[in-house]
Amino acid sequence: MVSLGCPKNLVDSERILGQLRQEGYQMSPDYAGADVVLVNTCGFLDSAKEESLEAIGEAIAENGRVIVTGCMGSEAEAIRARFPGVLAVTGAHQYEQVVEAVHAAAPPFRSPYLDLVPGGAVEITDLKLTPRHYSYLKISEGCNHRCSFCIIPSLRGDLVSRRPDAILREAEKLVAAGTRELLVISQDTSAYGIDIRREPRMWKGQEVVPAMTDLARELGRIAPWVRLHYVYPYPHVDSVIPLMADGLVLPYLDIPFQHASPSVLKRMKRPANDAKVLERIRGWRSVCPDIAIRSTFVVGFPGETEEDFQYLLDWLDEAQLDRVGAFRFEPVEGAAANFLPDPVPEEVKEERYARIMERTAAISAAKLAAKVGRTLPVIIDAVDEEGGATGRSQADAPEIDGEVFLRDAGHLSVGDIVSVEIEDADEHDLYGVPGSK
Numbered sequence: 001m002v003s004l005g006c007p008k009n010l011v012d013s014e015r016i017l018g019q020l021r022q023e024g025y026q027m028s029p030d031y032a033g034a035d036v037v038l039v040n041t042c043g044f045l046d047s048a049k050e051e052s053l054e055a056i057g058e059a060i061a062e063n064g065r066v067i068v069t070g071c072m073g074s075e076a077e078a079i080r081a082r083f084p085g086v087l088a089v090t091g092a093h094q095y096e097q098v099v100e101a102v103h104a105a106a107p108p109f110r111s112p113y114l115d116l117v118p119g120g121a122v123e124i125t126d127l128k129l130t131p132r133h134y135s136y137l138k139i140s141e142g143c144n145h146r147c148s149f150c151i152i153p154s155l156r157g158d159l160v161s162r163r164p165d166a167i168l169r170e171a172e173k174l175v176a177a178g179t180r181e182l183l184v185i186s187q188d189t190s191a192y193g194i195d196i197r198r199e200p201r202m203w204k205g206q207e208v209v210p211a212m213t214d215l216a217r218e219l220g221r222i223a224p225w226v227r228l229h230y231v232y233p234y235p236h237v238d239s240v241i242p243l244m245a246d247g248l249v250l251p252y253l254d255i256p257f258q259h260a261s262p263s264v265l266k267r268m269k270r271p272a273n274d275a276k277v278l279e280r281i282r283g284w285r286s287v288c289p290d291i292a293i294r295s296t297f298v299v300g301f302p303g304e305t306e307e308d309f310q311y312l313l314d315w316l317d318e319a320q321l322d323r324v325g326a327f328r329f330e331p332v333e334g335a336a337a338n339f340l341p342d343p344v345p346e347e348v349k350e351e352r353y354a355r356i357m358e359r360t361a362a363i364s365a366a367k368l369a370a371k372v373g374r375t376l377p378v379i380i381d382a383v384d385e386e387g388g389a390t391g392r393s394q395a396d397a398p399e400i401d402g403e404v405f406l407r408d409a410g411h412l413s414v415g416d417i418v419s420v421e422i423e424d425a426d427e428h429d430l431y432g433v434p435g436s437k
Contacts, residue, residue: 001027002055003129005042007185007229009070009092011138013040014129016069016098023099023108031062035106036087038098043072043155045330056083067101069094071155092156093141133379133415134181134225134398135174139167139215143187144194147258148269148337149298149329152187161193164208164215165201171222180415181225181379183397184216190232213239220248224417225379227397229254233277238284245288250394253284257295260315261308264301267340278318292395294323299356300349301329302340309352313359322367323401324360328353361427368402368425375435378404378420380412391420393430402428409434 003013028034037059041052052072059066066086068079073091088101142157171182193210200207208214219226227250231237244251259265284291328349331338378391389409396402404420424431
């Protein structure tokens with residue numbers, strides 16, 4: 001399997017492979033040994049679509065028997081036009097259709113003497129594509145917002161929340177199997193449960209309401225670390241901050257602000273366009289001083305003026321976000337933003353992208369420098385043969401944020417959570433030496 005795109009796609013890949021493994025299929029480490037290749041595509045941006053098409057082309061060239069799934073599956077005609085030899089094309093989180101396509105391409109061997117579990121849809125969570133010590137936990141699918149630059153609702157539909165007891169049961173299984181950090185993901189984590197709000201479920205002898213705060217509290221009682229991703233700054237997010245101060249949930253919020261200028265946000269049709277966001281951030285920090293806030297921003301959105309961009313830079317100076325990613329606006333087929341007037345020239349996008357990255361790098365460097373001399377909890381991701389190790393602080397999500405590089409750490413193991421004395425820092429990473437586990 002080739003899995004592209006975001007962590008939500010990765011969870012889909014894990015579920016598909018878990019079902020197939022239950023039926024007796026095995027994963028091949030390369031194209032040559034595979035009877036069929038699954039390509040789980042991303043279709044959010046045109047550049048992501050091109051990467052997906054390149055992956056499909058490589059799989060066709062190397063193996064020839066290819067099934068396509070994922071977000072780009074909604075463009076089946078375009079995929080078949082370019083690669084008429086693909087065996088099947090299915091959409092995002094269409095697990096049963098993918099499994100049926102695999103059955104058709106490489107029928108499973110069934111024996112009444114060996115198959116103890118009858119056929120049927122069974123939720124499998126024991127096959128992971130992430131390291132053993134951390135796992136993505138998807139709590140809902142789809143999104144109710146209609147941001148002008150986004151086509152996610154057309155790819156994945158409106159919000160559909162999972163039952164809280166099912167989520168908590170999966171979390172327990174993951175932790176029992178070695179997970180130390182749960183990364184909660186969805187299209188809109190803050191909206192979790194609004195579609196099933198009146199359907200509380202029993203868990204450990206008590207009712208659990210399907211709402212973000214209640215779910216986060218219960219997850220915090222299960223896993224050592226719980227990290228919240230894709231959180232929109234709705235008012236009820238304030239109620240999660242005390243859980244962070246109490247140590248139940250990591251002091252970390254991943255909030256896709258996308259911009260700060262009111263006029264740009266209006267054209268983006270962004271939800272929760274709250275003029276008091278800066279005041280709320282200050283309030284969060286007063287309750288939980290160590291809270292780390294990461295976000296992403298789009299530069300060069302249609303109609304963005306120099307005044308709009310300078311407003312964003314000034315806002316960042318005041319917000320002092322811990323981690324920031326930036327993207328140049330890119331038209332996506334099917335997005336309403338493509339038809340907005342006053343497109344920003346490419347050279348202006350590049351210049352603004354360089355400026356925002358320079359500004360946020362300076363903020364990051366200063367915030368990390370302030371951590372030198374402190375002792376921080378760190379989860380270990382890798383240990384090398386030379387006695388060094390690489391880990392992450394509570395402010396760092398895997399693959400998207402910074403890392404902590406350790407010396408004199410050969411006695412540690414992957415998944416350990418240790419106290420680390422921070423000795424140095426640069427723009428993105430920390431350096432230190434471990435204490436006790």
